[in-house]
Amino acid sequence: MAEKTTQNPQGWWPQMKRLLLSFSVPLGAVLLALIIGAIIIEVSGASAWKAYTALAKGAFGNAAGWQRTLEKSTPLIFSGLAVAFAFKAGLFNIGAQGQLLFGAITAAWVGFAVHGLPPGLHAAVALAAGAVAGGLYGAIPGALKTYTGAHEVITTIMLNYIAMGFTDYLANGPLKDTTPGNIVARTPAILDSAKLPTWGWLPFGFVLALIGAGFAWWLLQRTTLGFEIRTVGQNPHAARYAGMKVARTVILTMVISALFAGIGGAVETQGVVGRYEPGFNANLGFDGITVALLGKTNPFGVIPAAMLLGAMRAGSNVMQFKAHVAQEITDVVQALMLFFVAADMIVRWLLRIRAAEEGEKITLSTGWGSH
Amino acid sequence: MSENQTFALEVRDIVKRFPGVLANDHVNFNLRKGEVHALLGENGAGKTTLMNIIYGLYHPDEGEIFVNGRKVTIDSPHDAIRLGIGMVHQHFMLVPVFTVAENLILGAEPTKGLSLDLKAARQAVVDLSQRYALEVEPDAIIEDLPVGVQQRVEILKALYREAKVLVLDEPTAVLTPQEVEELFVIMRQLTERGVSIIFITHKLKEVLTIADRITVMRRGRVVGTVRPQEVDEAKLAAMMVGREVVLQVEKSPAEPGEPVLQVRDLVVEDERHLIAVDHVNLEVRRGEVVGVAGVQGNGQTELAEALTGLRPIREGQMLLGGKAVPPRNPRYLIEHGMAHIPEDRQKHGLVLSYTIADNLVLCTYYKPPFARGLQRNQAAIVENAEKLVQQFDVRTPSIFTTAGSLSGGNQQKVIVAREFSRPVDLLIANQPTRGLDVGSIEYIHKRIVQMRDQGAGVLLISAELDEIMSLADRIAVMFRGKIVATVKAEEVNREQLGLLMAGSPASEVLGQPQPAA
Missing domain, CATH: 3.40.50.300 (P-loop containing nucleotide triphosphate hydrolases)
Structure with missing residues (x-):
């Protein structure tokens, strides 16, 4: 899609058509992945139809299923927003995982260590702390890129390992849950006052995620800062020519991107897990890459993409139980989706979609020193 | 046969x-x-x-x-x-x-x-x-x-x-x-x-x-x-x-006023840190067009980039309107009356995936009326685009068309429209008509002369001798990073300029020792 803030008033149908067309590759990728997944299930001797209906039932069959789906989707929306937001400035933030971990553990620490705050305020402070922790961690690759030219893909990958190691150490050392009998690496449980509520089947975190997506869209499309970010992403040379401060914009974009990841971690801690425990956050940040690509790096596209992945996670248990298909098949299907979105030529060829238009393409990574 | x-x-x-x-x-x-x-x-x-x-x-x-x-x-x-x-x-x-x-x-x-x-x-x-x-x-x-x-x-x-x-x-x-x-x-x-x-x-x-x-x-x-x-x-x-074209630019003699750009002993490096601009002295006054002639690759690109804040200056001084300018700060220059038609319009001049409307506010998006607080003001951006597209005769189906789908001539018109729509004291135009058709060249030349007549100084950098000869009031010839001669346009002919561009000494070509610019 062409970058547009000044909307074309030429009627809703052509616009709708263009929007649908621009999502035809992700939709095709999902379809292809499901078909290949079905073939694998059939070959392994189970019924693909039974498996998929069980999966859908598990995810959407009742209120509990919906709640599970929304809970699983929430951190994915945030990490997807993180990756998508950075994309708009031409940055590939692979570090959402590390940023999310820092957000999660910081929120947990504020959640159990700070006493005496009223419930709403405590939760808000913990959330904010998680966001800031994630954001600051994202400032590192931004600054490294700006001042040393180090490519953000490499630095964010490395920083992920540091984050995993460091949070593991904290959960196993200074912040370890010292309740008698505990032997695993985890922090103490957060206080009730820091917990995020769930209204019926609707987790508050999911509402926050929707607000986050709207905020990301508004920031990118409606503000002067967003204009700068998109200009730097589309053509850094022109940005410099126009007097924009490219270095500042790159750092700021990484910080905002990482803020989303940090909130994602905090919401997971405060809304679902109730403490920091490493295993619960595994891959949430990495899956943000899949979510962002499936959503065409559009903040609103991220929501259905995250919900799709969330639903597959929420329903996989029921599928294993009812259709006797190992839940790992959902990982295979998800990997295939990413594969087909990345190798979009395959989908275009199969669905006879014309080649990407200028500006519609997503550059996965710019070359060394291209700025 | x-x-x-x-x-x-x-x-x-x-x-x-x-x-x-x-x-x-x-x-x-x-x-x-x-x-x-x-x-x-x-x-x-x-x-x-x-x-x-x-x-x-x-x-x-x-x-x-x-x-x-x-x-x-x-x-x-x-x-x-x-x-x-x-x-x-x-x-x-x-x-x-x-x-x-x-x-x-x-x-x-x-x-x-x-x-x-x-x-x-x-x-x-x-x-x-x-x-x-x-x-x-x-x-x-x-x-x-x-x-x-x-x-x-x-x-x-x-x-x-x-x-x-x-x-x-x-x-x-x-x-x-x-x-x-x-x-x-x-x-x-x-x-x-x-x-x-x-x-x-x-x-x-x-x-x-x-x-x-x-x-x-x-x-x-x-x-x-x-x-x-x-x-x-x-x-x-x-x-x-498909129609009659005015090949010769019609312009009256220049009436130079006070200097608007002064460059003293400017030294600029290229990407490989070799000296590309070698102690260049230049002056552009209000109401005149100074042409920089030279074969491509003799330092003109680096000179233009340095003067427009895109490339660091190693040594020397640059005064805009009599005041020293801060280093590497295009925004300062834009806000102090400089307009710039860049050499590579698709790399520097435009964001091809943006609409014409967005490209037209690329340099002023942060100022009222195009910004209100944090938010962009869509109505003002649209209004500005509609006005400029008409005023500068950009041929496009809509102001929401992306710049990338315009022809080269119309892309250049978008840049000219944007740059000329601010108050301009100094215009730096680097290869402003490269690759354009005759009709667009005619139009852009006319606009540049108009800008001069309104009292702006113009620094025109071009590899096209014809362009330099027809637009410039004074001509500076650049060879291997140096200004080897500065002459009045009417006192020099094509052959002499050609020889100077190829590196022949000014004293031989012009028959007299040249005073420094």
């Missing part, structure tokens, strides 16, 4: 369609043996499409191609080469670190057993140079050679592959006037030895000098084929554009 001769190359009724465009509409074109046939036309007239069809890069939707009277199909450049058709591209396809001989044989290497026969390669260069009277040193490294000689190597490459038909695509764009003359001598030598040449260009003077016949294309069609004796520049321009 008899009427029923066979042509070296002939195309009949070629039709080529692209989505939404008829690029070639029943094009007929023939090339006699041993002639120079110029193909003239604006950008987008269909010249390149036709040549790509002849060279096998495109497949025509309709029509036939004949080589030496025999009907052929050309599916790839490989076929074209086999049929004796050679192409010299505007951008050379040479390996800079290889020798002439090595480049020549690239892709068709003579071998001895498993190893490369470099002796045979050298011999081939010597033989070819002799046969076609093209002097080239076989052991010279390409990157050490002047551009004109590199071009000779490209021509030799085609001849080595036994080309009998040579397509030269805008070959003079990168040459000094002297090198152009040398190229014309070479072209004559080649045609005398039986080579036929298709000469693609948009420069009217050159066509009248060298061509035996001229075919003019416009909007995918052949407008006509004429002999140079039958036409003049004005007639050719009218054929190209």
